[in-house]
Amino acid sequence: MNTVINIKTDQKVKDEAKKIAKEMGLSLSAVINAQLRQLVREQEIRFSVAPNMTSYLENIAKEARSDYARKKNVSPAFGIAESAARYLHGK
Template identity: 80%
Template sequence: MKTVINIKTDKKVKDEAKKIAEEMGLSLSAVINAQLKQLVREQEMRFSVAPKMTAYLENVAKEAREDYAKSKSVSLIFKSAGDAAKYLRTR
């Protein structure tokens, strides 16, 4: 037997959640039902937000990948600390 749950939430939260659910091919109802079933099954709630890089950090990472692809600004690899020290003395 199905039942109806009425909840209060911010319109913006609902709209954003609905958009994300639809992008995943799900209804908001399906997402909420899945969360409720998981709560019952596991008897715990997990909250996590994947950290997102800032635009600045995304740009720094992009530049680093490009530099690496061009072997620019790439650190040398040494087999020992002695080899590294020897390299530094010749500079």
């Protein structure tokens, strides 16, 4: 027998979740039920958030990859901290 669970959530979150579920061919109820079943089966909750970089950070990362590929602004590797300090201080 099915039962009803009432929860409070932000309307925008609900709408976006419903939209994403629909794009995946699922109802929001199916998604929530799957999560509840997983909780019961594994007796743990995992939260995973994919990192989303800002456009500013994406540009910096792109520039860093480009610099690295061209060996620009790349320091050598150091075996000991004193060598790194001498390199940084120009000695």
